[in-house]
Amino acid sequence: MIDLKHLSIAYGETSVVKDVTLHVPEGGSFALVGESGSGKSTILKAIAGQITNWTGRIRLGEHDLQHGRDPALVRLCQMVFQDPFGSLHPRKTVDTILSEPLSIHGIRDQNQRVLETLDAVGLARKFRFRLPHQLSGGQRQRVAIARALMLDPPVMLLDEPTSALDVSVQAEVLNLLKTLREERGLTYFLVTHDLPVVSFLCDNLGILQQGQLIELATVDQLKQQQFNSEYGNELLSKSF
């Protein structure tokens, strides 16, 4: 579903992502782990079309990504951001946030779709006309997930979706993500530094260090704490 071939990204002179090749099958769940500055978020941004000066090939399903604004892309993949306090428009109601993508893409049945998606992410319908500041962190992240689901994309890009949340709320959101993936056959591409979250949510992972993909591993390798690379094991030892 997601196919990266020799992907390289540079900001000016500085090369941030170096020749990354990886493949995520349809319905798979892949995690990219690494320290800050390793380039993991940059790769995510390139897939989401936020960065355009990459070289190599990015393929989503049958669609080759273009180096510019690409209207087809948003129907294919949507992103959930780290901080639910920063990613929702503070002066738009949940209803406006959720129906905006529908209006842009000329999709009918807005009322029905908004209600369905609210149900799918486990938000009570009474929250529909609230503003973000009237919601808790976990509820906001549910709105952000709902927004990403509105256009029914097959691929979800998740940028540290639970690291701004309390552990008990994190559990709720992780359960939700797992359920949605099973129900809708979504493909997940997760960026995180939280290895236990990877263990719960993903099938495969890639370890990134200074822009280079050092190791592709299965989640079983993570569970048994047996990576092949030295750096992978170092990451394991630093994880609480």
Next chain:
Amino acid sequence: MSLLTIENLRVSFPGEQGAIEVVKGISFELGRERLGIVGESGSGKSMTGRSILRLIEKPGKVTADRMEFDGLDLMTLSNKRMRALRGARMSMVMQDPKFSLNPVMRIGDQIAEVLSFHSTLNARERRKRVLESLEAVRITDPERVYKLYPHEVSGGMGQRIMIAMMVILEPDLMIADEPTSALDVSVQAQVLDIMDDLVTRTGMGLIIISHDLNMVARYCDRILVMFNGEIVESCQASELANARHPYTQGLLASMPTLDEHRDRLPVLDRTQLGGV
């Protein structure tokens, strides 16, 4: 004798329907040890830390039957004496170096400010002490860092600078409010090791306020778990796995582990806990 004694501490803020109590009568003692206070957002853990330093401003209201620090009554101390205490004998490391350092002041001068307020050292001695304190937090080239501005350093280094600023006068009590949650995992351990090292070397009391149960269990001697403004569990860090209160058990169970085989994570039942 214990360093800090707190009995029946209450913090409240006025709300639309009368005062809302965010800390509901908690009591604990602290010796020269490392104490972790854990809880979720809104549990009152940060308010507890702030009230010890008397940093809660009006309209917030703090009451306590007893709040003593090394024999001094913190409730009745004048503002002037309180100022002399803060920074010199007890200090606080804040969460995010990005927002807590002065952006338009060089790092060395910022740290030296503490000395010019609390000590009679001259400029040259101050500079020497600052460089020493930077070295103590494992900054390898203190001369260079002295001249930098906060935006020129990384998050991990910023947090080490904050710690240098807090320990330069070797306080008896340090309160660290989420000292690592703004940092990358790879530097979290380093920052905590530095704090740990300073605590063992100087024998100060340390309170770490955090939502991260695992981290606190690893770096503290004793743990208080707060929920809804109350202490629901108090135990030795090594005994955390045997916690008895349903809230603590719920928190522990809701965390995914490295070797995760559960299909769904258990979720806290807040109505059962009688919470919000």
